[in-house]
Each structure stands twice: as structure tokens, then as C-alpha cells.
Amino acid sequence: MGKVLLFRKDLFDENKISYPDLNWTWDQLFDAAQKLTKPAVDQYGMLLGRGKHESWFWVTFLWSAGGEVMSYDETTDQWRCVFNSDGAVKALDFYTQLSAQKWIDDNDLIRRGYSSKDTAGASTKWNEGKIGMTFAYIDEKLFSTINPDVTGMVPVPLGPEDQDGNRMRGGELNSRMMGMYAGIKHPAVRDAAFEYIWYYDSDEATQIKTRMMVEGGLGRFVNPKYLARYGYQDVIRLTPRGWAKTFEIAVNTGKPEPYGRNSNVAYDMMTLPLQQAEQMLKNGELSDDQATRHEQLKALLDQAVAKANEKMIGILTPRQVQTRRTTAAVVLLLIVVAFALVFRKVIQTFTPPSTAVDGKQVRWGFKKYWSAYLLLIPALLTVLMWHYVPLLRGSVMAFMDYNIMGNSKFTGLDNFGNVLFDVEWWQAVYNSLRYCFLIISLTFLPPVILAILLQEVPKGKLLFRTIFYLPAVITGLVTLLLWKMFYAPSESGALNRVLMHIPAIVYVVGGVVLLISCLMFAKRLYFHESNKAAIGFVLAGLMFGFAIVSLGSPILFPRGESVGQWAVGFVPRLFDTLPEPYQWLSNSNTAMIACVIPMVWAGMGPGCLIYLAALKGIPDDYYEAADLDGAGFVDKILFVVFPILKPLVIINFVGVFIGAWMSSANILALTAGGANTEVAGLKIFYEAFTYLRMGPATAMAWLLGFMMIGFTVYQLRILSRLEFKTTGKK
Template sequence: MTAQDLRPATAPATRRTAKKARTPSAPAAPGRLARRIRENLVAYLFLGAGVVLFAVFSWYPIVRGALLGFQQVNFAEPAQWVGLDNYQRLFDDPLFVTAWRNTGYFTLLALVFGFAAPFLTAVVLNEFRHGRAYLRMTVYLPVMLPPIVTMLLWRWFYDPGPGLFNNVLEIFHLPVQQWLESENMAMVSLVLVSTWANMGTTTLIYLAALGGIPGELYEAAELDGASVRQRLWHVTLPQMRFILMITLLLQIIGTMQVFVEPFVLTGGGPNEATVTVMLLLYRYAFVYNDFGLASAMSTVLFVVLGLFALVYLRLTRTKG
């Protein structure tokens, strides 16, 4: 009898069965599966709550406002569908062109003053080695004031009688100015108020960006004999190009919605020289009680600002 005859006859079958047999994966513990479902359920509940809040308080008002632009609405009678009549009346209103022209003028002046001033302030503050935190707080203080308080304070500054600015001019024997009563000076005066009240936030953004610039670049520029102006032009500006572009677009979007300054300080005068898009929209809705025309005006403004928002999103996506 050979050794082959002594092997068990079932061995090959056993090996084949072992190859086919697979160890089944252990089922998930009931407690772990329940916990996973519960965690996902809570996440979906929070997500659903956020979607509902956005839908009710953000998306619905936008859609509702767009629809009101095609209706005659005064909330005293049922709304009537009028199609494009509101837009026709809007474009025929002479104040529509005046408001956009004044808004564009305000935005341009705000870019000249309000865009350069925070950047230069941040560059100067960044050079200080002592008291930097105190100076930052000082620059940011106007942002913490309520807008109405700021407007009332500056109304006293601009007062043609006992106002601070005219008193200073009289001390230096300079002619006093009609800051808010002159058509030529009123818009400039509003821009100065807006710049002073809002530059703190932008200044802090620029300071954070300046802190992220590698010091080796400035050291190399100094070794090459670069002056302060050359370091600013060849090092600081290129390194902050993206931040400057983003703040520029955000400032355009913000200044085109200016309302508080002309509403409190000038009321749109003198001679409609400071009436802006938002102020005219307010008049349509709450002075003339024509909410359909006001909604049409808001839709036009929404489209214009949406174009700038698309540019902003494109820039941020390119950077990312």
C-alpha cells in the first residue's frame, strides 16, 4: 500500500470547499447602527432648519419682491397684475436717472477717499512697533458707533453756525463753507462721513494682510537700496493685489446701497443733489405708497449688484 492510498478521500473536496467558503462579515452592532442613524438624523435636522430659515427670511422675500415689481400694490386694495408698467414708469421718472448718477458719483468719491485712506492708514500703523493694539482700537472705534449717532455728530460738525468745521476755518481766517447746503459740497461731505464711519473694518483687513507678507521680501528690498515708496510699490502692492481687488468690489457693492447718510443729513437735497437709489426706493415705498414701483427699483438694483457679485465670486474662485 502506497502513501497516496493512505490519504483521506475527502481531502480534495475539503480544500475546494475551503476555497469557496468565505467568512461572513460580522454584522454591525445594533447600538452602533442606531447611533449612526441618530447622528445623521440630527445633522439633517440642523441642515433642514437652516434651509427653512433661508427660504423664509431670504429667498422668499427676494422672489416676492421680484413679483411685486409686476403688480400694483399699496396694501390698501388687492394687488393687480400690471406687467411691465412699473418698469415703464420707473424709467420715465427723471429722478431715476438722477438717483443713479448721484449714486455713481458717491461711489466714485468713496473709492477716491474711502479706498485709499484705509490702505494708507494700515501701512502707517504697520510701521509702529509700540502701541499698535491701542492704535487699532482707535481706528476701529467709529465702526462701533450706531449709524444714527454718527450722523448726528457729523451734522453738528457741518453746522453752518456753531459747527466745528466752520469754527476751525474761522480760526485760520478762511471762508466758511455751506457743507450740506451747497450742491457742490453736499456729496463730498457725505463721502467724508461714510469714510470716517466705515474705514475701521477695512483698515484691520489690510493690517492682517500686511502681517502675512514675508519679512524677507522687505529685507531683500532694503539690501538692494529700495526706498519706502519703492518697497510699497514693488513689494506691498503686488503681495496685496488680491485683497485690494476684493475690498474694491465689496466697497462698490456697499457704497451703491448708501442710504443712511443722505436720509439723515440732507434728505436728498439740496435740489436733489444727494438723492440716491436707496433713498429714491424709500420714497417710492413709504412716501408715495407705491410698493410696486419700489419693488421694480429694487429689482434693477439687485441685477446691477448681482453683476458685481459675480465678479467677486469669480475672483475668489480663481484665487482658491
């Protein structure tokens, strides 16, 4: 199979653009993408992608610019990444402009790029005629079942001119493949599998396939070479014109994907500079001067190549290896000691005080409590079998270069040492901290506030409770896909459509209101000499107020203005709206919070139920006594409601904190870790199940567990001291 460029003839005709041909260049593709892109109607010139493997879309431009992904060194028998050549810089510059170049549309709105990167709904958009061009594969035997009256096909465009004035193109060369399990033991099974694979692509099988396609009315999509070979000359004239030549060029100019040892790392590493360059362009950090821009992009590629080669080859000096192993040994010792202390603390926490007269504590009491032990045995065995046995067996993988097919090698402390010195791992940990902070700020506290408001609302309690709980009826995946539609990077997205009709003064007023509300709480706490809590409310008010006002920052603080220009235009801008839609999932400034918002929307209703139940248990006498003391609404929340809810709040806080570090499904569904949203849990998932590097993944999991162990102990201590009671009069 070869990679080709598909284009929608109807969109080209509508915009009066000449169809691409065999000599089409990057400049012509860029010009066509500009004319085809109409974000106001959700129409884009080119389909690209985002996520960890976004570089799959870029590699075609890399090869067409004369660059290479990897090179083989025969002297060392090693593959090295080399995607930092001058051709790679040209390809990155072109791809970045195609993805995020700033321009103004007919409605004076700022737009970014001429492509759509939402690959999840790409097929729907393509079928609806909202994508002008896309890369695709063409098969040797069956070209494609696309409608040739609507869709055209040409080779990938020619790249820029080299020093001799020549242009080249480089698409991907791939193939449909079948394989046999290497561990087949029975010779008859092995021979049968081999014979089937051999026959599947034989001349006889190809003839049968060709005949079936012709008889089914799809003969025009078969390669004319096979139509002529098997006697269907009358069908050849029906085949789409130029497709055979397109396939021939695609195969002759195609290159195989990276296939060297550990080459699966290459796509990840190539994606990093793509995302960094796009973010720099959006932030106005990418220079307009060609030479300076070349240096900036070259630096990004050099950094990515260095990381890729370190991961692929893993060449370290003996001193570096010794340093990593020593550090790993110290950390591993700390983990063992920490877990031992935790188990000791758990046993002490849940051991009841002695009640015997002679002071002797009955530890087990099998004779006295044999019936209780009998009831507990099934549960204990289940937990032991499905939790602790897999945990212990899986822990062994942390010390091995584990191969699921067998022949695993013992590596000692190398996995821990490499993880501890892995910058990407610590970046994922930092992203988890950011994610955890947002989860706690936006999904932990709002249900408490909502429960209090629903408790105090004078009328319509049932209606409001139903409204807030309804989102919980929708399954999690549907919720994420729904919000992914809301996050569309144009005004067609529901969220952008709302925000783009709100003037800046609303954001300012909203931020000020939140700040004043927090200051009111801080004032009452300071009056009662709760200074630390008061400072916390002041900081929270500043943070939330800044977050709300920052939504209007593109209006109030445009880039490139002096202080004087900003001061003159500040007041009129208060009544302006957003100059461009937010790129929610592709901008690293908004992507993380965009992953959290669906959880707020879906989780507030169910989250507030437990607090509503607890509020029912507060006697009316407390409120009456507070009224007699002259307490206001804020005082009742601070000194009546919160002290009673405090144990429940703390338990939920610890649970939410630990759960935030473990959750990553919503990030996988929305951004796949792109735009600097790869958290620790997602990093472990990719290492284990995408790259099958079980050893490093297990080491990461142990380190993550070590970080969480203190909070687990704290949660267990709270649970051991709780007394559960019914509410109301029961």
C-alpha cells in the same frame, strides 16, 4: 387747526423791534429777520426747513401771494398743479432771499440768508432763544401751552399788494383726525370704534377737557369760547390777549393742504424749484435784474409743474405708452437672461474639477456626503425662507399697481416702462455713481494706507491704533448726529471753525503735496513699465490735489473779477482765510461729500484691521530681499505689499462698491435727499414707504440689481479661487 406765526418777545425786545400785529406784511417780516439774524452766535430770524418736503414752509407764502398749489377741472375730473403763476414767482423770490440772500456782517464775513433750516434741532434752538420766528399750528380748543410772556402769536403775514393795492394772507388749515380701519369685520368692534370717535369730540367730552385744563391751572390756554360756554368767565380775563382773534383769522384765511388724487407728489415737486433757486442764488446765477430774475424763477416753476402733472395725472399718448412697454419688455428680457447666466456661472464657478479616474464627475453624491447635506439643510431652508421666497413674492409687485389693503391691479410692464423714462430715477442713479465714487475714494483706499502707516510707525503703535479705532465704538446714528452738529452752517460749527482759521496757502501746499506723492508712485510704476497703473496714479494725484485746493477756492477765486484783478490779488490772498462759512448740507457742491466724511471718520479704524492682519503675514525675507535690490519705501509698497494684499483689496473693493449702491441711511439722516443727494436706494425707500408705490419701487430695485449683477459675479469668481491661510508661524 390754523397756521400762525410765533415770535420770541425777548429777542424782539433785545433788538428793539416792534412786535408783529394783525397787519404785519412780508416786508416787515423780512426786516425783522435781518435784524434778528446773528450767525456768529448761532441766532437766526426765521425757522424754515430742508429736505423733500421743504415746500411745506413755502406754501404759506405761495397762498399769501395769491397763488395756488392745485386746481380742480370739473370737466375732466382731475387735479392739476398750478404753482407756476406770477404770485408763485413772487413767493419763490421772497423765500429764496429769506433763505440765501448774500450779506456782510460786522466781522466782514459773507453770510447767506436770514433763516435756519436745521429742523432736527429746531425745538432746542427755539427754547434756547436762538430762533426769532417760526410757523406753528393753533388748535381750536387748546390754543397752545407756550409761555405768553416770552412767546407771541399773530396770523401769518400779509403778502404783496395786487394790482388793486390789496394784500391777502393764506395759511394752512388742518385738523386732528382719527379714522377707522376699513377692513373691520366684526360689527361690534366697528360700532365701538365709531362711538368712541363720535364721543371724543362731543360737547360732553369738550366740557370734561375744559374742566381738566382749568383745574390743572392751564385754563388760560383754552379758547375763551369754551370757557364762556362752560361757566368759567373768571378765567377768560387770563387768556393771552389777541389769541382768540388770531385763531379766527387763521381759520378764515386758511386753506387745506393738497388733497386731490396723487397730490402727495405736489410737495416733492414744489421743493425742487426752491432748492434750485437757492443754489442759483448761492452760485451767483440768479440775475439782479427783476425782469430777468422773474423769467428764471418762472422757468423753474414751469418745469416743476410739468413734472408734477405728468406724475399725478400720468396722461400719455398711445404711442408713448407703446414705446415704454416695448422698451420695458426688452430690458426685462435682458434682466431674465442676465440672471440666468449668472446662476449658470455661479454653478460653474463653484463646481470642483473632476477627480474620478474614469472621468465621471459625481454631481451630488447623496450617499457619500449625506452627513454634510444634513448639516446644510437648516441653513439652506433659512436662506430660502427669508431671502428667496420674499424675493419671488415681492417681484410680482413690479407688475402691479399694488395696494397694501388689497384690490391690487395688474399693470403689466407699465411700472418698468415708467421707471425707465423717469428722469428723477436716472438722476438718482447718477447721484449713486457720485456717491459710490466718493465712498471708494475716501473710505476704501484710506484704510489700506492707514494700515501700512500703522505697520511702519516705529513707536506708539498701540496708541495710534486705539485712537483710530475709538470712533467705531460710537453707534452709527450718534456719529451722524454728531457730524450734523459739526456741519453747522456758521463758524459755530466745528468744521467751519477749523477751516476758517486756515489760510489759502495751506490748501495749496496740501494739494501740491498730495500730487507730488502720487507722482512719486507713478514714476516708480513707469520705471517698471506699469504704464496703466502710472497713469492711474497721475489722475488720482490731480483729482485729490484739485479737491484739496478747491477748499480754498472761495479765497483764491472770488466771483466777478477779471483776469487782471485776479492776478494782482492772487499772492496776498494766499494768506487770507475763508470769507464765509461752508453751507455743508444745503449746498449741492458740498452736500454729497459731507454725507461721506462721517463714514471715513468712523470706518477707517475698523477698516484697516483686516489689512493689518494681512500685513503680519508678509515674511520679513521679502523686505530683506527688497532692501538688497535697492528698493525704497515706495517700491516696497508697490512690489512687495500690494501684490500680497491684492486679492483682499479686490474682494473689499467689489463689496464696498456694491454696498455703496445699497446704503442710504446716512444721507437720509443728514440731508433727507436734499441738495441733490437723493441716491437710488433712498429713491426706492421713498417710493415704497412714503408714497406706498410698491410697484414702481420694486421695478427700480430690479433695475438696480441688474446694474450690480456683473460685480457680484466677479466677486464670486474671486472667492472661488481664494485659499485662506493663517499668518505668521502658525
